Amino acid sequence: MAADRVGHLAASVQDPAFFGRCAARYRAVGFGELDPAEERSWRNSWPPLFEALVRAGLKDLQVHLEYGTPGGGRRLDALIVGAAPDGVLRLVIVELKQWQTCRILDTERVMRSDGLVTVHPVHQVAAYRSFFQHWRPQSAPELEVRGVVVLHNATAAEGAALAAGAGADAGVPVLTGDELARHDETLARLLCCGDLVAPDAGQVEEFESIRWQPSSRLLDHVGADLEGSHAFALVGDQQDAFVRVRQAAARHLPGRGQATAPAGGGGGGGAVITVSGGPGSGKTALAVRLLGRLMRAHPATRPRFITPSGTLRAHLLDAVRGHSAARELFPSAGSLRSTARQTGALIIDEAQRIKRGSAAGLPPDLAAVIQHVPLAVIFLDERQIIRPDEGTTVDEIRTAAQALGRTHHHLELTGSFRCSGSAAYTAWVDNLLYGTPQPWTGHAGYELALAGDPFQLQEWIDQATTAGHTARTTAGFCWEWSRPRASGATALPLDISIDAPSTIPGGPTRTWRAAWNASSALTDPDDGRLIAPHSQLWASHTGGHQQIGCIYTAQGLEYHHAGVIIGPDLTWTDGHWHAHPEESQDTALRHLTPTQYLPYALNTYRVLLTRGTHTTHIHATAPDTHDLLQTLIHPN
Template sequence: MNDVTDDSISVKIHESYLQKIGKVSLGEINSWNNSMNYMYKVLNTPTIPDDVGVAIEYKVPTTSRRIDFMLTGLDEKDQYSVVIVELKQWSTINKVESLDGLVETVINKRLGKHAHPSYQAYTYARLISDYNESVQNESISLYPCAYLHNYIREEDDPLTDVIYENWISEAPVFTKGDALKLRSFISTYIKKSDRKRSLYLIDHGKIKPSKSLQDSLLKMLEGNEEFLMIDEQKVAYEVALLMAKKAQTTDRKQVLIIEGGPGTGKSVLAINLLVRLTAQDMVCQYVTKNSAPREVYTKRLQQGYKKTVINNLFKSSGIYYGALPNEIDVLIVDEAHRLNEKSGLFKNKGENQVMEIIRAAKCSIFFIDEYQKISMQDVGSKEEIKRFSQLYNAEIVEIELESQFRCNGSDGYLAWLDDVLELRETANADGFDLQYDFKIFDDPNELRDEILEKNQVNNKARMLAGYCWDWKKDGKSNPEIHDIYIEEYQFSASWNLNNTQTWAIDPESVEQVGCIHTSQGLEFDYVGVIIGEDLRYIDGKIVTDPFKRAKTDKSLSGFKSLYKKDKDEALRIADQIIKNTYRTLLTRGMQGCYIYCVDPYLKEYFTKRLSRQKSIIYPVPKEKLYAVAEGRVSYHVNSKRDANNN
């Protein structure tokens, strides 16, 4: 308080911040000056002792997040008590009804979605209680709240709307004019000084998952058939557990590279490892670049539990540039082929996400499929992982998974598709197992009708499309405006507009169309894929056209500048990205894939390739004939083709 009085508070915070964290913007320095003056008003009372503990910009362990303001002391029963205050400079917000715990506000002159301050404060408290052994053993109570000292509350205010009631009940929100109310909140829990003891305990506490978190996760996984493992998954699972355990008892980092195409169950394996390693007292996080898989698996896993119980286990790949070496026991990186070099909104933070993950973790597990690189910024590769692993003298193990689930277990379909898209020549040029339901539609409306019908079974059918149509901003406010329009068939549809986080499982989203960014890393029973003008068939060859991509698509960011310097290299990279994109979209369906091609010649090409496959004779395997002859099994024909040929 004396430092606020003589205007030195921001200078002192800045000096310590530079030493412990790094550079800081002028805007943040100004926010310290502003916020600390308001906290002075709150604390200027004899009811709160002068020598309570204070922490400013406290870094939350295992994350890149910082708590704005913490006060520590003893309550009326002489128990350790900590008040967490999330400080905000915001003066206006809009509520967001479709996304839990989010609001819309302007930060740095940009309107965007951000966590509600109460949600943010509560999750910080939850994170500390779930991962700090001292907090668990010493019975340190945490009381989060939020203080928006520039915000003037109005009647029917969006900040305190009923949709945020759950979070406000966990972390009360105070606004301009509420200094006395916040003072009362603090003085309720902090009656006397603890001589900074609880701050010391928190800062020096061993970082490990709490027993309650472990038990919650195990209960979530029990009986959840979506996360059952079989065959090679189990082998990779046991190897990963062994390497993670070894990393905790030796000084040498462990790096496991698990390679597998669509349908190899990489994500199922990753979730099982996340739960099991957490249950073994390891700090473990599931990492992806795309938010869609994180949000979907969080929702599927929670099954009635509060989202915050597991929310802190799922992280973006762009947060580890500030992590300390070996700060985290295990990082499980799904879709590692999507990792970038730089992080941050403006791609100006960190050096290389692959390196930062290996540096931050004692054990790193990378799930990778290099045929699913779909952006010019994707740098994740086995070679890159090995290079940085060797830099840190890590022990490297590689495992390859084979297809089991996707496309009815048909490796033949995957190989056929690679051949059809001219990604690589395969032995399946002429066909695949007909158990997989692959259809070509003349009319996109018929494709949509088929997907709507399939979705009625269990909400696992969705439409997808190549990113050849702009994502129109005004489509959010006007449902009559559609993004995708095919004039010949009077077909219109919109990209998944309002619920991008869990579009893949929200029942009402079946009418919307997903793009590569909201479907990669997820799977459905059936997908209907609209192939745009960026993939065509000309003069007997599959041809890609990057200039037909929507201008709102960031996958080809940097293409035009590279095109000016090296036309051939730019086209080569774009060709690979476009083909990989459609390979990914066309392998999202486990039981079937339906397609509509904007280019009529591409449709003819797919039709010819499919007719070649249908003309193949598949004889009954000898071992099955012997079994039938001996009366051990009966053989049932699957189609007229089988009946005629056998």
């Protein structure tokens, strides 16, 4: 939000008008309205930090104030950029707190003097540090990332107690007002900048040109998370939510070695926690981390993870196939009611997909969870409701919990950890489908393009796959999905058929044909070679790029490059989206009226358009829809 050399910013923070300019910039970059308490914290914390940096002889280092983390989940109070003598860039994350004292609950949680339980600041910084390392693209310069917590109102003794409470291996020092007041040569070292030299203009430009991208995928780390190795860092809202759920677990669940919940903890009624967030906001990453934590801290409760998405469950089981208890940890959605009577802690992901059945109101299976499970953590996104027999909402869950005397908390995840952390892209998709379509102005690090025909789209997918990336195409369910006719078939039926203009003026129309993903794995009967993976593993297993996925095999998953075919069931005409249920082959939807079908079609394409971590290319079969997209998406 503000970036300059230490010396220049040290002079700026002495000018009261500087804070007003920062507040204006805060709003301009899309952070929203500034909380007055936030601006007060700037006025109280920035001057002592810069006074110390100047006194330590660090006036030529670069500083970014309120630096937005990749994914938009949180802003760093300050990020110092320096260089080692060998030219390697070094970052120092500075977390500023105005605290004097706090109560240490455990190595990861503290209670502030106002009673709020929050992440231990040392672990907050450690998560930021890990996150930068995981999001550094291979093309970026080598980086070393450090961190320090600065409590400018605290004494050395108070800081030492906070640091000791974080555990010995955190590697993030705590600096207090006593240390900031030093005038000797050790101050730069205490600030983790003792070996840094001023970066030259080229190095600053090189750092600022880095386009942070996720270098590790959730499913690559599921097994490690369950075993307690946190390779996938939680940041910002995710970390706050993790603390809130742990706090509820401590109140309502027995700990390791305990038979009952802690006395006086309010365990009688139990708790229901809803966690909502858009595509790529980190819901599944947080859910998996919570399962691992509950397994270790509350084993007697037999924690379980259930998702109505068979595709997501298949990928989770595949990711942890070396874990001896994997199938027990991830029971099927069909066992939701029985599992609710056997577990003390249940995590439900993609809860909006739970079937309602014939009953009005909350789905009976979910009602059983709220009635019987002492701690239920329910993840959902109401804009991913894609069928009329599904569609749980936060309000319904809150009402049911309160009727049973259960404590209810609602948490919101606002970050964007998919689409190269581009909140701009997810906002573009939401404007396209639910608001006023806007031109794509671009977001460095994320590519959006329009394919003139499906041949172009498939060529791009093939090239990305050859280059070693995970690339998949999905489409609206607008073509019949047949099964291989013979048990020994070596090819899938080419059910999808789309006409495209000739590449030669006046030439004949070309027809592009493709197969849906296989309902079951297809292998060559002669040599056992895999021709097509099972539909539930289509998004990650070899060969999946040669088939087309649909909403049911893509929801909840991600891949590097996403091709999307908007079919004839949703078209843009006369300035509005129009639904055509007669064009759908989905028996759960095609009987609906156009008005009824429209929200499900919009939600479906929102899911398909937000699967790519790096790139999305779109093809629309309807000419009017293609024309709209052509006015919004300019050639790269």
